[in-house]
Structures are given as C-alpha cells and as structure tokens.
Amino acid sequence: MPEFRALLSNESEMAQRIRAHDWAATPLRAPQAWPQSLRSALSICLNSSFPTAIYWGPELRLLYNDAWAFIPGPRHPDALGKRADEVWPDIWHVIEPQFQSVFATGRGFATRQEMLPMQRHGMPEETYWDYSFTPIAGEGGEVAGIFNQGQDITARVLIERRSRLMLAFSDQLRTLDTPGEVLASGLELAGSHLGVERLFYGNAPPESEAIRIEACWSDKALAPIAGCIPFSTFGEDAQEALRRGESFAVADVESDDRIRTASVRDHLAEMETRALLLAPVTRNGTCVAALVAQQHTPRLWTSHDHYLLRSIAGRLWHELSRARSNMALRESERRHRLIFEQARDIIFTADLDQRISACNPAAADAIGLPANQIIGRSIGEFIPAEEFHKTTAMLQQKLSEGGMTRYEVSVCTTGGRVRQWDINSALTIDLDGNPIGLHAVARDVTEQRAFDEQQQLLINELNHRVKNTLALVQGLALQSFKQGRTIKEGQEVFQARLGMLAAGHDLLTKEKWEGATVAALVADATAAYADPPGRVLAHGDAVVLTPQAAISLGMALHELGTNAAKYGALSRPEGRVTINWALGQNRSFSFWWQEAGGPAVQPPTRQGFGLRMIERALANDLNGDVSIDFPNDGLVCRITAALPEPS
Amino acid sequence: MSDQTPVAGLRVLLVEDEVVIAMTAEDMLEEIGCRVSAQASTLSEAMEQADNADFDLALLDINLHGVMSIPVAHKLRDAGKPFIFTTGYGAIGLDDAFGDIAVVTKPYTMRTLSSAISEAVRGIARG
Numbered sequence: 001m002p003e004f005r006a007l008l009s010n011e012s013e014m015a016q017r018i019r020a021h022d023w024a025a026t027p028l029r030a031p032q033a034w035p036q037s038l039r040s041a042l043s044i045c046l047n048s049s050f051p052t053a054i055y056w057g058p059e060l061r062l063l064y065n066d067a068w069a070f071i072p073g074p075r076h077p078d079a080l081g082k083r084a085d086e087v088w089p090d091i092w093h094v095i096e097p098q099f100q101s102v103f104a105t106g107r108g109f110a111t112r113q114e115m116l117p118m119q120r121h122g123m124p125e126e127t128y129w130d131y132s133f134t135p136i137a138g139e140g141g142e143v144a145g146i147f148n149q150g151q152d153i154t155a156r157v158l159i160e161r162r163s164r165l166m167l168a169f170s171d172q173l174r175t176l177d178t179p180g181e182v183l184a185s186g187l188e189l190a191g192s193h194l195g196v197e198r199l200f201y202g203n204a205p206p207e208s209e210a211i212r213i214e215a216c217w218s219d220k221a222l223a224p225i226a227g228c229i230p231f232s233t234f235g236e237d238a239q240e241a242l243r244r245g246e247s248f249a250v251a252d253v254e255s256d257d258r259i260r261t262a263s264v265r266d267h268l269a270e271m272e273t274r275a276l277l278l279a280p281v282t283r284n285g286t287c288v289a290a291l292v293a294q295q296h297t298p299r300l301w302t303s304h305d306h307y308l309l310r311s312i313a314g315r316l317w318h319e320l321s322r323a324r325s326n327m328a329l330r331e332s333e334r335r336h337r338l339i340f341e342q343a344r345d346i347i348f349t350a351d352l353d354q355r356i357s358a359c360n361p362a363a364a365d366a367i368g369l370p371a372n373q374i375i376g377r378s379i380g381e382f383i384p385a386e387e388f389h390k391t392t393a394m395l396q397q398k399l400s401e402g403g404m405t406r407y408e409v410s411v412c413t414t415g416g417r418v419r420q421w422d423i424n425s426a427l428t429i430d431l432d433g434n435p436i437g438l439h440a441v442a443r444d445v446t447e448q449r450a451f452d453e454q455q456q457l458l459i460n461e462l463n464h465r466v467k468n469t470l471a472l473v474q475g476l477a478l479q480s481f482k483q484g485r486t487i488k489e490g491q492e493v494f495q496a497r498l499g500m501l502a503a504g505h506d507l508l509t510k511e512k513w514e515g516a517t518v519a520a521l522v523a524d525a526t527a528a529y530a531d532p533p534g535r536v537l538a539h540g541d542a543v544v545l546t547p548q549a550a551i552s553l554g555m556a557l558h559e560l561g562t563n564a565a566k567y568g569a570l571s572r573p574e575g576r577v578t579i580n581w582a583l584g585q586n587r588s589f590s591f592w593w594q595e596a597g598g599p600a601v602q603p604p605t606r607q608g609f610g611l612r613m614i615e616r617a618l619a620n621d622l623n624g625d626v627s628i629d630f631p632n633d634g635l636v637c638r639i640t641a642a643l644p645e646p647s
Numbered sequence: 648m649s650d651q652t653p654v655a656g657l658r659v660l661l662v663e664d665e666v667v668i669a670m671t672a673e674d675m676l677e678e679i680g681c682r683v684s685a686q687a688s689t690l691s692e693a694m695e696q697a698d699n700a701d702f703d704l705a706l707l708d709i710n711l712h713g714v715m716s717i718p719v720a721h722k723l724r725d726a727g728k729p730f731i732f733t734t735g736y737g738a739i740g741l742d743d744a745f746g747d748i749a750v751v752t753k754p755y756t757m758r759t760l761s762s763a764i765s766e767a768v769r770g771i772a773r774g
Contacts (some may be wrong), residue, residue: 020750109678118656120715153707441678452751463735464734464735466735466736466737467735467753467754468665468668468753470753470754471665471668471671471735471753471754471755472665472668473754474668474753474754475667475668475670475671475754476667478671478674479667479671479674481671548712552666609670612670613666613667613670614725616666616669617666617667620666620688621666
C-alpha cells in the first residue's frame with residue numbers, strides 16, 4: 001500500500017519501531033489490514049512534531065510519535081501497542097472516565113493543567129499536563145480511536161507555584177520582628193508547602209562542619225529534633241556536597257548506595273529518616289547555614305524541591321539577618337533611650353538653627369518645663385542674648401573646624417532663676433557625612449561655681465589670717481628681745497607669749513570661734529599657779545566674750561600672771577591674787593585683778609611691753625578703759641567695758 | 648638709701664586693728680625717726696583721725712576686723728595726704744583707683760616700711 005509504505009518510510013524512531021512491531025499478535029493485526037481512518041491519523045501523528053499519540057480500538061492500543069515518547073518515562077518503548085490501562089495504571093483513575101466520555105459522546109475533550117500523579121520512576125510524582133482527546137471516526141462513523149495531543153507543563157506550573165510561594169514567604173516573613181518568629185513562621189510555611197514531615201534550619205559556624213539547629217518544624221509523622229548535627233551524619237557525599245555549597249538529596253536511605261557506612265545508616269535510622277534533602281546557604285563559597293527536609297518514607301526529590309528548598313534557605317538566612325540586625329538596633333535604641341531618659345546629666349539635641357529637637361527628663365527638670373514645651377523652641381529662648389551669640393559662635397566653630405566644644409552658659413530657668421551650665425556639644429552627622437544638627441550634654445555647675453568662689457574667699461581669708469598671725473609673731477619677737485634682756489630671758493618671754501597666743505587660738509577653736517567665757521579664760525591663764533590651792537581666788541558672773549575680746553583678755557591675763565609670778569604676789573608662796581568680774585546693767589562689764597602678799601611694789605620707770613599691750617589691746621578690743629596701778633601692797637588692774645549685745 | 652627721700656621727723660597716722668602689730672609698727676617707725684602722732688583701730692576712728700589729726704603720712708591697714716578701709720583712702724587722697732597700705736592679703740580687694748599706692752604686706756620689715764614711706768612722700772612731693 002503506497003500510503004502505508006510512505007507512512008512507514010518516515011525515518012523517525014517511532015516509525016521504525018512501528019514498522020518492526022509484531023502487530024499480528026495484537027487485536028490491531030498486521031498494518032496492511034489497518035483501516036484508512038487509522039492510517040490517516042497515524043500519518044498525522046508521525047509527521048507532527050507535537051507530542052501526539054493514538055489510542056486505537058476498544059482496548060485503546062497505544063501508538064505514538066517521537067515527541068510523545070518521553071512522556072511515559074521508562075515505560076517507553078514497551079508502551080507501543082500496549083493497552084492504555086497497562087501503560088497508565090497510576091493515572092488510570094483520572095483518564096479512564098475521560099476516554100469513556102469521548103467514546104460515549106463522540107465529542108473531543110481538552111484539559112489544562114491537569115494533575116496526573118504519575119509513578120514513572122517507582123515513586124509518585126506530581127505532573128501537570130495540557131492535553132486533548134479527539135475522537136477518530138471509523139469507516140462506519142463510530143468512534144474507532146482517540147487522537148491524543150498533550151504537553152507536559154509541570155516545570156511551568158511548578159515555577160509559577162514556586163514564585164507564588166516565595167512571594168508569600170517573603171511577604172509573611174518581612175513583617176516579623178524577631179528571629180524566633182521568622183524561623184517558626186518560615187519553617188511552617190515551607191514545611192507544609194513541600195509536604196515534608198520534618199524541616200529544620202541551623203547555622204553552620206565557621207570550621208565546625210556541623211549544623212547547629214536553631215528551629216525545627218515537623219508534622220505528626222516525625223518528632224522535632226534539636227542540637228548540633230555534624231555534616232558527616234548524612235554521609236561523606238553529603239559532607240562533600242555541603243562543603244561545596246551544593247544541595248544533596250537521598251530518595252531512599254535503604255537503597256541509596258551513597259549511604260554505605262553502618263554508622264550513617266544508624267544515625268539516619270535514629271532520626272527515623274528514609275528520605276532527606278539538604279539545602280545549604282553559602283556565603284563567600286562556604287556553607288554558613290542549612291535547611292534540611294526529612295521524611296520517614298522514601299521520596300523522589302524533584303528539581304523543584306531542590307530549587308525551592310535552596311530558595312527558602314536563602315530567604316530564611318536573609319530574613320533572619322534582617323530580624324537580628326533589627327533586634328540589635330532596637331536593643332541599642334532601647335539602651336540609648338534608657339541612658340537618655342535616666343541620665344542625671346542634661347542631654348538635648350538641636351537642629352542647625354539651634355532649635356531644640358529632643359531633650360531628656362533631666363533637661364526638662366533643669367529648665368522647669370515639660371519636654372514638649374521645650375522641644376521646637378530655639379536655644380536662644382532659654383539664654384540671654386549675649387550667651388546666644390556665644391552658642392552661635394561655638395556652632396560656627398564646629399561647622400568650620402569640627403570637633404567638640406565645651407563652654408559655660410547662663411541659662412534662664414522658670415521662675416527667673418539663672419543657672420550656670422557647663423555644656424559639651426558636638427555636631428550630629430548624617431550617613432553622608434553632612435552636619436544635620438548638634439547634640440549636647442550639660443551639667444548644672446551653679447553650685448560648683450558658688451562653692452569655688454566660696455573656697456577662694458576662704459583661701460584668701462586664711463592667707464590673711466596666717467599673714468596677720470605672722471605679723472603678730474614678728475611683733476612678739478621684736479618686743480621680747482629688747483629692753484636690755486639677755487638672749488635667754490628674751491627666749492623665755494618670747495616662748496611664753498607664743499604659748500599664750502597658741503592657747504588663745506585653742507580656746508577659740510574649742511569654742512568654734514564663737515567666743516569664750518571669762519571663767520574659762522581665767523582658769524586657763526592661772527592654771528599654772530593653782531598649786532597650792534588658794535593662791536588664786538577667781539569669781540564672777542557668767543560672761544561670754546566675742547572671739548577678739550576673748551583673745552585680748554586671755555593675753556592680758558597671761559601677761560598679768562607672768563608679771564605676778566616674776567615680780568608680784570605669785571613670786572612668793574604666801575602671795576595671793578584675787579580676780580573678780582561682773583556684768584552689770586546695759587552689759588557694763590567690770591573686772592578686777594588684785595595682788596596681795598607679794599614684795600613691796602615699785603612702780604616701773606618705763607612700762608614694759610606686756611603691760612602696755614594689756615592696756616591697749618583691752619581698750620581696743622573690749623572697747624573700754626584699762627588702768628593698771630601699783631599701790632604698795634600689790635598691783636591692781638581694773639577693766640571696765642560696755643560689751644556688745646550678744647548676737 | 649641715699650637716694651631716698653628722708654623720712655625722719657614725719658608724723659604718722661597709724662591705722663591698724665591688731666594691737667601687737669600696731670605696737671610693733673610704732674617701734675619700727677620710731678626706729679626710722681618717725682613719730683606716731685595718731686592711731687586708729689576701726690574704720691570710724693580712722694575716718695575721724697583722717698579729718699582731725701595732725702600727721703604727714705598714714706599707714707592704712709586695708710582690712711579692719713573685716714571692714715575695708717577704702718573710704719579712708721579716698722579721704723586721704725582727696726586731702727592730698729600721702730599714705731601706704733598694709734595688709735595680710737596682698738593687694739586683693741583694692742580698687743584700681745589705688746594702683747599707684749604702695750602696698751606693704753605683713754609681716755613687714757623696717758627696710759620695706761622705710762622705703763615705702765619714702766616713695767609715698769616723694770610721690771606726693773612731686774605730684
């Protein structure tokens with residue numbers, strides 16, 4: 001038959017196979033007997049470059065072209081001439097009703113993105129197809145066969161699905177704030193989408209060659225795991241793949257000859273793992289993290305699975321980094337906010353127009369206004385005009401020379417109080433290096449300055465007193481070493497006077513420089529003559545003298561005592577000194593020193609320093625009259641003074 | 648000391664709040680040939696003496712029991728009387744107006760006292 005020869009002279013693989021096939025053993029019988037309808041259809045089939053098959057006769061015997069040959073997988077070339085139900089037991093439940101419908105109705109059928117769960121390689125796989133069944137009318141008009149054209153669109157469907165998933169994945173993860181949330185949500189989404197039983201993510205610390213599990217998701221079939229899993233747990237090949245940054249799949253642990261060693265099998269058995277897929281995350285060529293999918297049943301991992309797991313692993317790494325740096329940023333922000341809020345130092349920021357942009361509670365307290373009544377106002381509103389010129393000049397200096405400035409400024413706080421602030425300030429620089437404002441830390445140094453001033457006053461006063469004391473000592477020295485005294489006598493007198501001066505100071509120090517009582521002064525000055533008792537008889541009112549008066553009276557008593565011991569009553573055992581004092585009306589003070597029982601008194605020809613000093617110092621410091629008389633039976637010193645009202 | 652204006656015979660108003668120091672100054676002044684013709688230990692006494700006493704030159708303690716004696720200095724300047732300051736403080740507390748007046752810090756020696764007096768008398772003599 002010329003057409004049939006022409007038909008079979010087609011040099012395609014399938015034309016040759018059809019020619020060589022033993023058709024006589026099938027219900028179709030020898031090709032020479034094939035009806036015209038089949039021949040025509042087969043001619044179109046073999047000449048088409050589109051995947052095309054013919055299911056002929058009631059048994060749906062299969063004929064197909066080269067383009068269709070890869071569709072049944074390893075079932076080609078044996079599928080030729082076989083019944084449809086023999087070729088497609090795995091999807092028969094889907095396509096049988098479709099064949100039936102075409103036979104019954106005589107109308108063609110077409111479907112798009114039909115999922116056919118094929119098991120071409122011993123394990124189920126999801127495949128997607130666009131295909132049509134077209135009835136071929138036999139010689140009698142009945143449906144004699146079905147013309148099938150179809151296209152595997154699995155790759156396209158999966159790519160679309162992958163894109164959608166990755167988009168959803170990114171959208172969902174992007175909104176999460178913490179690494180924990182990112183991991184939990186990401187693993188759940190990926191695990192359920194991939195239909196795996198366990199999915200865990202871990203980082204691989206440098207040089208560790210191990211995955212430190214950070215989070216694990218699992219469905220009911222497998223329990224979650226934790227800990228640190230060395231790459232070698234999955235075998236040498238897996239270890240090598242991870243080192244190279246490649247994914248690694250095992251469809252069935254029991255039949256995979258890369259899983260050789262007993263220890264690896266034991267490890268995987270412990271994890272109840274029959275199938276696994278490892279997807280590393282690589283940075284600079286090394287594995288830094290990995291996503292691991294596991295099943296307790298065998299699973300044929302598709303390139304889609306590989307690609308998807310790697311994409312998800314990469315995305316998880318990225319989102320985790322983002323969440324971690326956000327968290328670090330928030331933590332840092334929180335820490336700095338806390339320092340800002342709790343600092344006792346005054347902290348504020350301002351823009352380049354010196355408008356305050358933020359201030360801490362310490363600053364608000366110092367100014368005496370709530371922060372929201374400070375922010376937005378110019379620095380110039382809180383300091384005098386000349387001080388604002390100073391801060392403006394400082395800002396200009398920072399803008400032209402950079403660095404920090406430190407200066408003191410008077411600040412007007414609420415209630416009109418002016419405080420002295422010691423301010424440290426520097427420019428705030430944006431990421432491009434442009435100045436955008438300034439930040440300042442200040443301390444209220446008003447008290448410090450007042451203290452410094454007070455300190456200086458005290459130092460000056462002390463200096464004065466020391467100098468004055470030295471002048472006093474100088475005077476005592478000059479007076480002691482003259483008047484024809486020998487050096488030894490001069491030394492004795494000088495030492496006695498220095499002692500008296502020191503005692504006067506002691507007394508005042510004891511009384512905190514607030515003055516001393518006359519009784520205490522008398523007791524102090526006559527203590528040296530108290531033995532035997534009765535030599536000095538002292539009695540008087542309770543009178544407190546001012547410090548200056550106390551020193552004068554103390555010195556006077558000392559001079560009188562020294563004089564008495566040397567020349568007067570106290571130079572003899574039977575001599576007596578009687579001391580009386582009283583405070584009368586209007587604080588009139590009177591004081592007597594009377595000596596008796598001493599040698600006959602000779603009035604001095606020239607009054608010595610000691611007595612001169614007594615007269616003048618007392619007159620001066622007590623603002624009174626002093627008289628020293630020398631009757632024959634003993635020296636008498638009388639003092640009358642009007643004491644100031646006690647303060 | 649040959650180039651110094653002689654100070655012998657000068658009558659001095661001594662303003663000093665500390666008796667011992669006043670007595671010492673008195674002795675020193677006598678040693679160099681001066682005579683203390685008036686004394687004061689408070690601001691009011693000093694003001695009164697500046698007006699009424701007979702003296703050629705004043706020794707003025709800047710601080711009299713905590714009271715500054717500057718009013719006395721103004722009075723002396725107005726009267727054209729030469730004077731010198733004495734103090735334990737150094738020159739602290741003095742108006743700039745008295746920058747030309749000698750300040751003798753305590754404790755002073757006879758030599759510094761003598762030359763300061765000499766300078767003060769000569770300054771006035773020239774002025």
